[in-house]
Amino acid sequence: MPFFIVLEGLDGVGKSTIARRYAQQYGYQLMTTPGKELLPIRTDIINGLGSSETAKALFYAATVQAEGEKAYKLTESGENILMDRYRASTIAYAQQRGVTLDLSAVLSQAPRPHLSILLVLDEQQRQYRLQQRGTTAEDLETLSPDFRAGVLTRLQAxxxxxxxxxxxxxxxxxxxxxxxxxxxxxxxxxSRP
Structure with missing residues (x-):
């Protein structure tokens, strides 16, 4: 039976690195939200939405829906899927940014993964990784202890x-x-190869 597995977590915990390596080693197809078609223009879209956190959350929710549908079709055809971020991150980050829209309801039709795993890392190690790769505005947001704790609590749930x-x-x-x-x-x- 093919599986749809999601990796969630704060920026800098190694999600993308581990997902890429795991997918390669175990024959999973790697997907992301937003999908590869939107990644090059994501920043322009987010900037174009201005200061509306609700609009930004809806953009990310739309990418979850679209990529989830693709993942479901691929599992139906026998592919194992490993997704770098999905539903939980969209909901957790939006809620922590003050979005009151019920994103769980918005995403109620998004295919559910077989397994969603929250990757965590010691905060000092995470911050070191962020510095090594060059921090973004989103990364800086998670350096706030209150913001980080709120997102982690929601991700765990x-x-x-x-x-x-x-x-x-x-x-x-x-x-x-x-x-x-x-x-x-x-x-x-x-057994591991």
Whole structure:
């Protein structure tokens, strides 16, 4: 049975890096929200929406719906999907930014993943990673302890499992993710390549 698995987490925890490596190593198709077609113009769209956090949240919700439908079709055709961010991030970040629109209702038709995993990292290690890659405005937002705590609380409520990657090398993190997926989905103890 093909699986649709989502990785969620704050910026800088290694989601994209781990997702890319895991997908390559285990034969999953890697997807993101927004999708690859919108990534190059995302900043222009967000800037074009001005200061309306609700409009921005609706943009991200639309990308979740679109990518979720694509992921569902791919799993129906036998593909395993690993999604870098999805529904939980859209809801958590929007709520923490003060959006009162019920995004859970807006996204009620978005396909549900088989498993949603929240990746976490020691804050000092996360901030170091952010500095190494060059922080963005969104990254800076998560440096506020109150904002970060609010988003994490909401992500924990939306995700099926939490995986702490503190101190893990990239290779170890991929192994920990593999073990977590196997445990959560009870798909056996497939050996790591």
């Amino acid at each position: 939306e995700c099926d499992a939490t995986l702490d990657l503190t101190g893990a090398t990239e290779e170890e993190a991929v192994g920990l993710l593999h073990d977590c997926i196997n445990h959560q989905l009870r798909i056996g103890s497939a």
